[in-house]
Amino acid sequence: MRSKVASDLRTSDLGPVDLEMNFGLVGLSHKSAPVEIRERLAIPEAALPQALEALRRHDGIREGLILSTCNRVEVFARGRPGGNPADSLVSFLAGYHRLPAGELKPHLYQYAQRDAIRHVFRVTASLDSMVVGEPQILGQVKNAYAAARAAGTACGLLEEVLMRAFSVAKKVRSETGIAQSAVSISYAAVELARKIFGSLEGKHMLLVGAGKMSELAARHLLRSGAASLMIVNRSLERAEELAEAFGGQAVPFERLFDSLAHADIVITSTGAPHFILKKEDGPRILARRRNRPMFFIDIAVPRDVDPELNKIDNIFLYDIDDLQQVVEANLAERRHEAQRGEQIIEREVDRFLARARTLEVVPTIVSLQERLEEVRRGEIERLRARLGDLSAEQEQAIEALTRGIVNKILHEPITHLKSAAQEPDSRKAIDLIRRIFNLK
Amino acid sequence: MSQFWLRVTLILYSIGLAHALLTVFIRRAKLFRVALGAISLAAVFHLVSIVEQAAATRRFPITDFHHSVSFLAFSITCAFLIAYARYRFQALSVFVFPLVFMLTLSAAVSSGARLEDPLLRSGWIWLHVLLLLAGYAMLFVTFAAGIMYILQERELKSKKPRAFHYRLPPLEQLDDLAHKTLAAGFPLMTLGIISGALWAAAEWGSRWPLDPKIALSFVTWLIYLGLIFSRWTAGWRGRKAAYFAIAGFLATVATWGANSGLHSFK
Numbered sequence: 001m002r003s004k005v006a007s008d009l010r011t012s013d014l015g016p017v018d019l020e021m022n023f024g025l026v027g028l029s030h031k032s033a034p035v036e037i038r039e040r041l042a043i044p045e046a047a048l049p050q051a052l053e054a055l056r057r058h059d060g061i062r063e064g065l066i067l068s069t070c071n072r073v074e075v076f077a078r079g080r081p082g083g084n085p086a087d088s089l090v091s092f093l094a095g096y097h098r099l100p101a102g103e104l105k106p107h108l109y110q111y112a113q114r115d116a117i118r119h120v121f122r123v124t125a126s127l128d129s130m131v132v133g134e135p136q137i138l139g140q141v142k143n144a145y146a147a148a149r150a151a152g153t154a155c156g157l158l159e160e161v162l163m164r165a166f167s168v169a170k171k172v173r174s175e176t177g178i179a180q181s182a183v184s185i186s187y188a189a190v191e192l193a194r195k196i197f198g199s200l201e202g203k204h205m206l207l208v209g210a211g212k213m214s215e216l217a218a219r220h221l222l223r224s225g226a227a228s229l230m231i232v233n234r235s236l237e238r239a240e241e242l243a244e245a246f247g248g249q250a251v252p253f254e255r256l257f258d259s260l261a262h263a264d265i266v267i268t269s270t271g272a273p274h275f276i277l278k279k280e281d282g283p284r285i286l287a288r289r290r291n292r293p294m295f296f297i298d299i300a301v302p303r304d305v306d307p308e309l310n311k312i313d314n315i316f317l318y319d320i321d322d323l324q325q326v327v328e329a330n331l332a333e334r335r336h337e338a339q340r341g342e343q344i345i346e347r348e349v350d351r352f353l354a355r356a357r358t359l360e361v362v363p364t365i366v367s368l369q370e371r372l373e374e375v376r377r378g379e380i381e382r383l384r385a386r387l388g389d390l391s392a393e394q395e396q397a398i399e400a401l402t403r404g405i406v407n408k409i410l411h412e413p414i415t416h417l418k419s420a421a422q423e424p425d426s427r428k429a430i431d432l433i434r435r436i437f438n439l440k
Numbered sequence: 441m442s443q444f445w446l447r448v449t450l451i452l453y454s455i456g457l458a459h460a461l462l463t464v465f466i467r468r469a470k471l472f473r474v475a476l477g478a479i480s481l482a483a484v485f486h487l488v489s490i491v492e493q494a495a496a497t498r499r500f501p502i503t504d505f506h507h508s509v510s511f512l513a514f515s516i517t518c519a520f521l522i523a524y525a526r527y528r529f530q531a532l533s534v535f536v537f538p539l540v541f542m543l544t545l546s547a548a549v550s551s552g553a554r555l556e557d558p559l560l561r562s563g564w565i566w567l568h569v570l571l572l573l574a575g576y577a578m579l580f581v582t583f584a585a586g587i588m589y590i591l592q593e594r595e596l597k598s599k600k601p602r603a604f605h606y607r608l609p610p611l612e613q614l615d616d617l618a619h620k621t622l623a624a625g626f627p628l629m630t631l632g633i634i635s636g637a638l639w640a641a642a643e644w645g646s647r648w649p650l651d652p653k654i655a656l657s658f659v660t661w662l663i664y665l666g667l668i669f670s671r672w673t674a675g676w677r678g679r680k681a682a683y684f685a686i687a688g689f690l691a692t693v694a695t696w697g698a699n700s701g702l703h704s705f706k
Contacts, residue, residue, distance in 0.1 A: 181606065192596070195610050195611065196611050197612045292675075293611060314677065314678045314679075316597065
């Protein structure tokens with residue numbers, strides 16, 4: 001046990017006394033503050049080193065990390081023993097931005113200890129994001145950590161929290177479906193296409209009309225492997241322009257039906273006031289392509305494609321509202337999965353705390369062992385001369401005897417310390433033992 | 441010894457069953473990797489069991505009900521493994537694993553007393569059974585693909601994706617799987633029927649009796665023939681083809697279950 005704890009200690013590169021767990025977090029996010037406040041409190045990346053330096057010098061702060069994105073500003077820190085780091089952090093934020101603390105406070109949330117660690121885990125795992133499961137946040141936290149490391153403000157237990165947060169985030173991502181389904185309309189279109197066709201390789205696309213959204217969807221589909229793009233427009237000139245931009249092929253409007261027979265995915269977004277495709281067109285097109293399935297994405301308002309077309313076998317028609325509905329369903333699925341993510345986080349916080357608390361008593365255990373070892377050696381040295389010549393065996397016996405006594409005496413206080421480590425008032429036990437044995 | 445290996449196989453198949461139940465009821469497919477390994481291993485032991493039985497009786501062990509069920513389970517496992525290697529559809533396991541388990545269970549627990557029709561010992565009648573069982577295995581995969589197609593198609597048409605949507609494979613690949621397994625299963629079935637007819641003709645000449653199994657097998661064969669024909673000529677695919685494949689399989693089950701007259705295991 002001792003060697004394991006000791007090696008844990010070494011990994012954290014710390015002086016043995018510096019393991020006091022005193023975490024605090026202050027922050028604001030899209031949930032607690034409007035964008036006007038968030039942008040005022042944001043700390044741009046370039047200013048981060050100075051801000052971290054100021055944080056390190058701030059009263060009562062031992063280690064710290066600053067995360068500033070467009071949706072949140074978080075300051076996570078480990079304070080000196082006794083103080084309340086969250087309070088120091090509020091005064092730090094107010095001081096840094098030269099704002100009165102009273103004005104800030106209504107927009108801030110404050111967490112201490114367990115709650116602070118849980119919050120860091122949740123943020124890193126993207127459970128607290130506006131779009132649950134979005135992947136950017138992990139990279140942003142990693143950047144914040146790199147900045148803190150470079151500034152020398154993350155070098156102890158705080159670093160351990162972050163390392164754990166990264167692995168927990170990975171775990172949540174792989175064990176739950178929080179990042180599985182598309183939550184934007186154009187990605188939802190890509191995903192639906194994949195559910196119809198499997199791979200998009202070799203699939204042909206047709207863009208009817210042009211518009212920002214349809215171009216975005218076309219771009220996503222092309223990037224996902226679609227083979228070719230035909231563009232039909234009332235104005236051939238505009239079609240040719242787009243064809244150039246996408247590496248596609250412009251087709252005159254009169255040949256719409258020919259190109260439909262070749263297209264697997266059709267995106268429509270014309271300004272036509274009526275349907276350009278009616279239900280009876282469906283079987284005609286399908287007959288020319290031996291019923292191979294077709295996916296219509298109708299982004300136009302008013303709609304370009306008769307919704308009745310969806311009732312025909314092998315035709316799948318989604319209009320903008322349908323896509324929105326899919327996005328909603330995907331978001332609901334993500335939220336559902338996020339609940340399982342919360343359970344994982346709760347378990348991981350417990351595990352981390354248990355380990356950190358053990359870490360907290362390690363320095364005391366180590367100095368206790370050193371203290372008694374010192375006494376033992378001192379006594380042997382003092383009495384060695386009086387014992388006269390001893391055989392090697394006798395020497396060994398003395399060693400064994402004295403060591404045995406020391407270990408027997410140590411056993412109880414160490415056991416007590418280890419179990420006290422898991423209790424809330426572990427500090428008391430540590431102090432008591434330190435006083436009894438007169439440890440520095 | 442063959443029976444011993446069959447029980448080992450059964451235990452391994454039960455892991456597959458557990459995976460299928462977990463997937464359906466708790467919506468978690470955590471066991472899949474384990475189950476896939478277990479099923480692959482089970483296929484090996486199953487083969488060992490069949491070979492040992494064949495060595496012991498010096499005949500292909502397929503001519504009594506007990507062993508034919510075991511062989512059918514083995515064929516379905518093989519069909520699944522081939523399909524999985526090509527398509528990577530985890531969802532297929534939910535259909536295959538429970539069935540394979542149940543078939544093997546019934547083969548493993550049935551009593552040692554196996555009454556055999558002396559008719560079935562003769563000549564190459566085992567080939568008739570083998571071809572048909574291998575065909576059934578393929579057509580079962582066609583059936584499973586058809587069911588998955590219909591479920592997924594309904595999800596996509598309804599535009600409200602629910603749990604199924606996320607877990608079922610893409611439509612076109614399901615259609616492809618159904619088509620390929622049909623293209624493999626139908627010739628096997630056809631050859632199986634022809635071999636049976638030839639054998640019967642050799643045994644009884646032109647006056648061999650018509651029993652329910654023979655009648656039903658013709659109905660089944662015609663359904664599949666219709667499906668293949670309309671796929672080729674009219675480009676039938678998707679939902680209609682899936683319904684046809686399901687109908688064909690139900691007829692297949694009826695055919696398989698009709699054991700009377702000439703085909704009864706006495």
